[in-house]
Amino acid sequence: MDFQHIIERSQAIWEKYHQLERQNHQTEWSVIEDALAFLSDAGLVGRLTMSQQERWVSNKDVTPELKHKLAECIWWLAVLSKRMDIDLKQSMETFLSGMEQRLGNTKQQAVGFCIFETIPPLFVIKSSPTYSPPVLLFFL
Template structure:
């Protein structure tokens, strides 16, 4: 994936989140807070764990591969949303993390 691809993923993520904000206003008269977004992310992160357990046959559940694939994508989506709402450049954060970690090896 090149930088332009990641830029497009970020752009699409933020556009979808804006559409969800419109639904939140329609249904609850206000957008979710950053804290509510973080809670939603943590819920989905937990589901990744459960789906991995199921995929590895450590938890009884059907259709795990499809759900795991979806939840992994959704977790990345949430991380992009949370970074944007927290004023953090996710591309720079990932690059800085990789650079720092590569230097350890």
């Protein structure tokens, strides 16, 4: 499925949701309410992932619900980006290119990750001679 097609279909569904919101609540959800709904669904992805990975007790196969919530989160991101006048396709291209460039760094000692060049790295991966797996150091 083409990324642009996903965005367009998401927009059409979102417009139908707004009709229901007006019908049931007399007003449409704000961008903030949409963002909170997205966060709620993203939280459910976390819980369903724990269940699917057998780290949270569940008496059923949660895979169908997890698939639905993952897709719903993508839908929410398409909706939110449109509502905030952010070109999601371009944002993804910029993000992926930046990550590929950063992770293509071959330095063994330290690799920093930074969203914007003016902000210090969020974490550094360091190799240790006494401990073979890399150590992840967070800077907050």
